[in-house]
Every structure is written in C-alpha cells, then in structure tokens.
Amino acid sequence: MNMRDIARRAGVSSATVSRVINGSPLVREKTAARVRKILEDVKFIPNPSATTLKYGRSKTYGLVIPDITNPFYAEFLGIFEELMTEIDHEVLVTVSESPEKLEKNVRRMLMRQVDGVVFMGSEFDTEKVDALFRHRIPLVTVDRRVAEEGCSDVAVDFNAGYLEAVRHLCLLGHQRLGFIGGIEGLKTSADRLKAFRKAVEAADLVYREELVTGGDYRIAGGEQALFTLMKSRIKPTAILTANDMTAFGAVRGLHRLGLSVPGDVSVIGLDDVLMAEVLQPALTTIRIPRRRLADECLKALNYTKEDVDRKGRCFTVKPELKVRESTGPVGVAKRSKRV
Amino acid sequence: MNMRDIARRAGVSSATVSRVINGSPLVREKTAARVRKILEDVKFIPNPSATTLKYGRSKTYGLVIPDITNPFYAEFLGIFEELMTEIDHEVLVTVSESPEKLEKNVRRMLMRQVDGVVFMGSEFDTEKVDALFRHRIPLVTVDRRVAEEGCSDVAVDFNAGYLEAVRHLCLLGHQRLGFIGGIEGLKTSADRLKAFRKAVEAADLVYREELVTGGDYRIAGGEQALFTLMKSRIKPTAILTANDMTAFGAVRGLHRLGLSVPGDVSVIGLDDVLMAEVLQPALTTIRIPRRRLADECLKALNYTKEDVDRKGRCFTVKPELKVRESTGPVGVAKRSKRV
DNA sequence: CTGTTAGCGCTTTCAA
C-alpha cells in the first residue's frame, strides 16, 4: 500500500496525496478531505526509506552511551527516546564501551543516515568520530565543555553541584571530606575532581590529596576506592563521589567495614538514579535533571544543525542537591541502628 | 559517494560493485580486488535505505519493552542490541508503558519496515498489535506461553525457578512462605503466582491465601505489599517475589519495620539484576539468563520468519537460583547485626 | 564474468 494506491482510489495523482500528507496548502480542501478519508480507511503507513533515499534525511538521531547497565544512561535513554518520539524522530541507540565498538557504531549511524548524534560520557575519540565530521553530521557532546565547528556541547555544572553538596556537609559539621572520582584519564573525571576541589576550597576547608582517590563509575570500583580511602591515616567523615554507582559501592564498602551511614560516614552521590531513593539508607545525591538535559541536547542539536559550518555553542544544565538519609551530622555514630 | 562513484573509479559497472560488496562469486578475483581496494580507500559506506526501499527488508528488529527504568529490561536491551549488531542488524527500541504508546510504537515499527518484533513483558494487546499480523511481520512474545500463526514465544520456566527457590528455603527450615506477585490482571503475574503455588505444594507445604499479595513489579509496590503481608495474622518467615524490583521494595519495607533480612525474614527475587548483588544484604534471586533469553528470541524470530503462515513455536529458558545473603535459616534473628 | 536496466516509494519542479 503506497501513495499511488491511495491516489488511484481517490482519483488523484500521487503528488496530491503527498501534498495532503504533508499538509501542503496547495490542495483544494474538498480533494484533501477525500484523500484523508481514504488514508484513514486503509490505515495508510508511509515508507520513510523513500524519503531518506531521496533526501538523505532520516528523521533519526544517534545516541551514544557508554554503558546501558548504568541506570543513569538507561533512564536518560528513556526520556530522550520519548522526547524524540514527540517530534516524530527515531533514536538509534548505540552502546560503546570500547573504541572498537565506537568505531563500528559510527559506521552504523552513518549508514542509517542519522540527522545528528549525541555523545554521552564515552570519551570523545576524535579520530574514531572523524567520519561524522567529514559527513557534516551535526554533533552534540555531553560534558566535554568544548564546542567546535559542527559540534555543540551540553555540560552539567559540576561546580554548582559539588558546591551545594559541600555546603550541606559543612552545615552538618563535616570538615574532612573525601572524594571518590571517576576513571582516571577521562576528562570528565578530571572535571568532577576539579569541581570538588573548588567547592572544598570555597568552603574554607583544606583540600587533602590523601582523601581523594579514583573509581570506575561502577559499584565495584566505588567499593574498592572506599577501602583505599579508609586505610589512609586521616579518614574522611564524609565522602563525595563521581556518580551514584560509585556512591553505592562506597556505602556497601562502609557496611562491610562495619561502619554505619551516615552515623560514621556520610556519603553523597551524583546523578540521582531511581535506585538512590531506595537504597538503605536512601542516598543523598546531586541530581542531574534528565529531562532538562535531554531538552538541552535537542536545542544543541538544532543549533548545530542550523549551520554545520559554524562553531557550536556550549549549553549548561544545573544540578540540584537531593538531601536524603545518607548524610547526617558529623560524629554521631548510632550503633545498632536496627533495634 | 555511492556505488556508481566507486564503479567509475574502478572502471566497472555499479552492478559489479554491488556483487563485490555482497560477496558474489560471479566476479573475477582480480576485478574484485581492485574494487575492494577502492572501497577501502574511500571508506565507502553503503546506504541501506535503498535496499530497504527495494525489498521492504530493513535489517532492523523492533523490541518492545514496558519500562526502561527496570534494570532487567535495560540489561536485556544491551545484550539484545549487541547480539543484533553481531548479525548486522539494527534494533528499534520502543518503550510502551501504555496501550496508546504501544499503538504508536507499532506504527513506528511498521514505518521503519522492521523484519520482526520481540515483545517483552508488556501485555500483548492483540487489538493494538493486529497491524503487525496484517503486515505479516514475524513476531515473538516473551512469557506469553502461546504460539500462533506468525508468532512464536519464549518463556521463562517459572515453575523450575520457584521450585528451586522453595527447595532452598525448605532446607533452611522455612515453612510459611509469602509471595508478592506482579500487577493483577497480567497473564504473566498469574503464571508467576501459579508457579509459586505449584512449588509450595510440591514441597508439601500448605499454600495460604493470606500469605500472598500483589505488587507492581516496582520497588514502591513491593514495599506496600510487604506491609500488607506483615499485617496479616500469620506472618511469613520467607518471601518470594515476582521480580527483583519487588524484592528490593520488600527488603526496604522489612528494614522500615525494624526487621532484619535474613534474620527475621528471608527474601528471594527474580531476574538477577546487577543491583541484586549490591544491595545490603545481597539478594538471593532466581536468575533469568539474559544472553540465553536473547539467543532464544533470535531463534524464535528466525523460526517464525521461515514461514509466517505457520504456527510459531514455544521456546523455554531455564532460570537458576543464585543464593546470596538475603536468605538464611528460619528463626535466627540476629539483632544489632551492625556491631 | 560483466554490463544494462528497471523499479522500490516518495517529493518537488515544472508544466498545464
């Protein structure tokens, strides 16, 4: 069933059917109504590959995420997909844990003629991604904080986030703040660490190297890092982390060590994954508003699309502290909390 | 850059280029080599919408999941996508929390000319899905336990799973087993409940209505259900659940009531989501092997594809109990576990 | 072994 079939039934040409479907004003209302009636009767479904073939536009955006297993990305994907569906676009989801996969996925996206690509978290390996630039695909990176020709960026304001978190801890009397960062060598890890340091110094606390260590954005790494941290001479009374998974690992590690949260040590995450509310204790965390992030990605995409030869723009999303149960006043270890 | 361009450079026709790309033996090796060289030099990327347009096959499969927020589906999606990428196919992911979305998503899949669709968990609303049958798209449902013309099914053997779980609890001395099921009215919820009941009776325990209640496959529902359960006259010493999210909710509820897991009550989940290992205490759960599930879905898809007019087949996946920390001997409430 | 060609469904230009 295609436009020609519809056209035949309506006694018009396929051009007219196309015009009706696309809401062109160049069709007499009476004709349009007749065509629309038939369109509905037969439940016509247009075939976008014809359009894609003709114009090279596919109405699909690529989304690159590093790890679908991390609920933050899964939740973001859900919202992004919803947003794109609203504006009548598809999403080509692409999980790129490794550079090899990234390279393959870039090819997949090029084949499918994506109209733009959003890169999340995965390090932006310019060499692997070069083909997208060459094909002049509008690009958006998240948290890279760099705009270039044909590529905009949407960044979470980690500075604001960690600042709010540190303030919260200060009010609770904490002075020795630990930090479990992300994978070393990733730019976003360095950014998060810098933001933490800035926040510590802004609160007139001393920043101590030995209270800082790296994780892997996953639970296992967070737990390992926690053990490292708690072996040091000076122990933190509160720990900030690079993301919620890391925080979950830290909490688990503390429990394993027989320490209570927040009685012995307070913990703050980043992301505000659904699970954060659920863990025992519910995790205090710096929430990244996913819907706003998705909205900004779309804006950034559109901005880049307007003119691919122009330098992109940097967009920012402000996070917000969600205070829950994993933070409390310093030095109030309630032993045997569970009756 | 298309096949004609390549052909020109190689001094052959585009048909020959096509043959080389598709590995046809009807090309002299010398010619093929020349063409391949150029293909690589210019990093040729074929345009599948042309093929899709010509043959109505898109090399993409639709995947319908009810809730991307549930890590089980997110994790499955990751594996399914990987599997499909291996066989050079795309996945059109579709989140269908509501019948309206399902209907829209069916349309999206039809437009994109999917070669088949896998339906997970979402109730299979024949009316909304009818269009796929009419268009003769190969279908696979998960856990519907029904095969029909053009539609196969892959089911998890809940009977085996709950049986193993109940046996494990019996060995620990439990006799009063509670059950928190899924959303009432869904077939899969009824199936899980039936499997639980069967397992209880197979273990020569009494099945008691008042130890059974429904949840919503989410944490909140699991917690609510737990409260209901613990209000009843006879209280369970162990609780089985319809999935891990429900189990997480139950564990949280027990903690809120000041009860310890497994000291006061043992809890068993179903799915074996990544988080299950991480929660305090680590969740004993009936693992659904995701890779095998994905493999069976592909098999089922292929079986249905072989002949869409034939009745589909029912495939089964056996789950397996992962014993962790949330189950323990009955009546050994260790108070003040945390030092 | 290789080339020519038709046609998949759609949109848009041009002509009427």
Added chain:
DNA sequence: TTGAAAGCGCTAACAG
C-alpha cells in the same frame, strides 16, 4: 489546483 516525471542508491533479472 492538479498532474507528469525525474531521481535518490541499490540489486536482481537478463543480455551479452
């Protein structure tokens, strides 16, 4: 206000 026709890139049937 409508229609005719070209062409997007690819592949299979057919001709050589």
